[in-house]
Every structure is written in C-alpha cells, then in structure tokens.
Amino acid sequence: MSSQQSQQDELSYLYQRRTRTVKPEHQLYQAYDIEEDIERTNVHYEKHPDFFYSFTAGRWHVYSCNMWSAGIAEDDDTAAQEAKLDKMAEMMGLQAGMRILDVGCGWGGPLTYLCQQYQVSGVGLTLSPIQKSAADQRIAEHGVDATVLVCHWKKYQPSEPFDAIYTDEVIVHFHDLVDFFKKAHSMLRPGGMMVNKEVHFNRKSELQNLKRGDAFVNQIYGFTGNYHTLYEELEMVDRAGFYLYQHFQLSRDDYPKTLSRWIDNMYANRERMIEVSDKKTWQDFRKYLRLARMMFFQPGSTVDIIAAKRA
Numbered sequence: 001m002s003s004q005q006s007q008q009d010e011l012s013y014l015y016q017r018r019t020r021t022v023k024p025e026h027q028l029y030q031a032y033d034i035e036e037d038i039e040r041t042n043v044h045y046e047k048h049p050d051f052f053y054s055f056t057a058g059r060w061h062v063y064s065c066n067m068w069s070a071g072i073a074e075d076d077d078t079a080a081q082e083a084k085l086d087k088m089a090e091m092m093g094l095q096a097g098m099r100i101l102d103v104g105c106g107w108g109g110p111l112t113y114l115c116q117q118y119q120v121s122g123v124g125l126t127l128s129p130i131q132k133s134a135a136d137q138r139i140a141e142h143g144v145d146a147t148v149l150v151c152h153w154k155k156y157q158p159s160e161p162f163d164a165i166y167t168d169e170v171i172v173h174f175h176d177l178v179d180f181f182k183k184a185h186s187m188l189r190p191g192g193m194m195v196n197k198e199v200h201f202n203r204k205s206e207l208q209n210l211k212r213g214d215a216f217v218n219q220i221y222g223f224t225g226n227y228h229t230l231y232e233e234l235e236m237v238d239r240a241g242f243y244l245y246q247h248f249q250l251s252r253d254d255y256p257k258t259l260s261r262w263i264d265n266m267y268a269n270r271e272r273m274i275e276v277s278d279k280k281t282w283q284d285f286r287k288y289l290r291l292a293r294m295m296f297f298q299p300g301s302t303v304d305i306i307a308a309k310r311a
C-alpha cells in the first residue's frame with residue numbers, strides 16, 4: 001500500500017467513525033470563562049504569522065473560505081479572497097465614510113482591504129497579540145484608517161456606534177451566540193447591518209456526538225467549537241432583535257477548492273512553515289485541513305452569509 005493510500009485510509013477512518021472514545025469535554029459547546037476562552041483560542045493563533053501566510057497566501061492572507069466560484073482563475077488566491085470580501089461588502093451596504101467593526105480580524109487583511117477598497121474606517125478585534133502586531137504593520141503599510149485591538153468581544157466597549165459589523169468564520173467559536181448578536185445589535189446605529197459568514201452543519205444530530213475526525217478539528221482549535229445549523233443561527237438572530245435582510249450560500253465547491261489550495265501551499269512552503277513552528281505542528285495542520293476538506297465533500301454542511309438589519 002502506498003503511504004498516500006494509508007494516510008487516506010486513516011483519514012477516512014477518523015472521519016467515518018462515530019466513536020464512544022470522544023470525551024465529553026472534547027465535544028462541542030463547552031462553556032469557558034473569558035480567560036480560558038482566550039487561552040484556548042490562542043493555542044491555534046499564537047504562532048509566527050508566516051506559518052499562516054504560507055498557506056492562506058494571496059495579498060490578504062484570509063483564513064476562511066474564499067469565493068472561487070466567482071469565475072476566479074485556478075491559482076489567483078488574492079482574487080478569490082477579494083471576491084468573497086466584495087460580496088460581504090455588498091451585503092453590508094458599504095459606502096465611503098462608514099465605520100465598520102471586524103470581530104475576529106485575524107492578521108488584518110480583510111479589514112485593510114475593505115478600508116482601502118470602500119474608503120471606510122474600521123476597528124478589528126482579535127485575541128492574539130501576534131495577530132495584532134501583524135495587522136498593525138499591514139495597516140501602516142496601506143495607510144488605511146483602521147485600529148486593531150486585542151480584546152474579547154464581551155469586553156469591547158466602543159466609543160460610538162458602527163454602520164456595519166461583520167464576522168468571517170469566527171462566531172463558530174462563540175458559546176453564547178445570542179449574547180453576541182445582542183451586543184452587535186447594541187453597537188450598531190439604527191439601520192446598521194450585521195453580516196456573518198459561517199460554516200453550518202445541516203443536521204443537528206451530526207453536532208451532538210462528534211465523529212473522531214470532527215473532534216480532531218475541534219482539538220486543533222483548543223476545543224472552542226460551537227457549530228450550529230443555519231436554522232438555529234437564524235432563530236438567534238431573530239431573538240437578538242434583528243430583521244433578517246439577506247441570505248447568500250457560497251458554492252459547495254468553494255470550501256473544497258480553498259482547502260485544496262491551502263494544502264498545496266502547505267507542501268510548497270513546508271520548509272518555512274516548519275522553520276517557524278515544528279514538524280508535528282505542520283503535520284497536524286495538514287491532517288486538520290484534509291479532514292475539513294473531507295467534511296465539505298459530504299452533504300452535511302454549507303457556508304452561508306447572513307445579513308441582518310437593526311431597525
């Protein structure tokens with residue numbers, strides 16, 4: 001058997017097997033206090049930025065599903081990132097002079113792009129001091145009007161309301177999502193828009209007892225997973241006082257294609273990634289990205305963008 005075949009078999013086994021050995025504390029929906037939440041989330045992100053830049057690639061180093069289906073050339077990471085961000089900007093109704101909040105801003109790529117492209121100003125929140133330094137550097141290089149804070153969303157107190165608030169594959173880490181939506185509602189001006197892009201499982205039963213493959217992905221994120229179905233999320237948006245304004249589902253090919261690009265980039269930049277981390281971390285990330293790609297080949301999940309308006 002080739003080593004590629006045996007790796008594939010191991011992944012299929014992990015993916016398929018719904019096992020009694022996933023411990024209760026490794027399942028989804030763990031409630032942590034703020035300090036533990038920060039510590040666990042940072043297990044994933046407190047690495048040299050080059051580790052992530054090496055595989056997310058493109059100009060903006062977006063660490064979430066990109067929109068290849070918008071007619072983007074095979075290898076144009078930047079264009080696929082910008083197509084997705086343009087879609088989110090359209091759903092936020094961005095216009096020059098607006099003030100926006102990016103909750104979970106990564107290394108500041110999306111916020112910098114939106115500020116530059118749409119002449120808006122913005123604030124980004126992250127939990128990672130390393131991400132903040134990288135974002136500060138990017139913001140200075142592009143000369144945009146943006147500020148990044150190391151701050152948990154629960155502790156953030158803005159000095160003035162925002163025209164739009166957005167998240168991109170971040171709310172999956174939030175245990176108390178209704179509270180987050182309520183807080184977003186309170187931070188928007190009347191008529192302001194909240195836009196969330198997220199992965200949704202399509203069957204509640206899939207979420208209640210994780211397969212080992214899903215549990216491995218949860219582990220890579222410090223066991224901070226709080227996945228929901230789309231209907232649960234929409235119900236919470238409603239409970240927080242928002243009016244559902246728009247729903248857009250990304251193509252089913254967009255995440256497999258994004259993940260395939262990241263895996264190819266991991267191989268192409270293996271040496272640098274190991275230099276700034278270690279071999280085990282590189283291998284664990286390869287495994288998690290391959291498991292995630294497998295997840296998107298199943299019928300059980302979608303990637304959706306929801307726009308909800310404060311009346």
Ligand SMILES: C[S@@+](CC[C@H](N)C(=O)[O-])C[C@H]1O[C@@H](n2cnc3c(N)ncnc32)[C@H](O)[C@@H]1O
Nearest residue numbers: 062063064104105106125126127152153168170
């Ligand atoms: C998967 S990354 C997504 C980054 C970015 N949205 C993108 O698409 O490239 C998740 C980000 O959410 C941030 N994050 C997670 N939990 C958070 C919280 N409770 N408050 C603020 N930021 C949080 C992490 O620090 C990280 O920057």
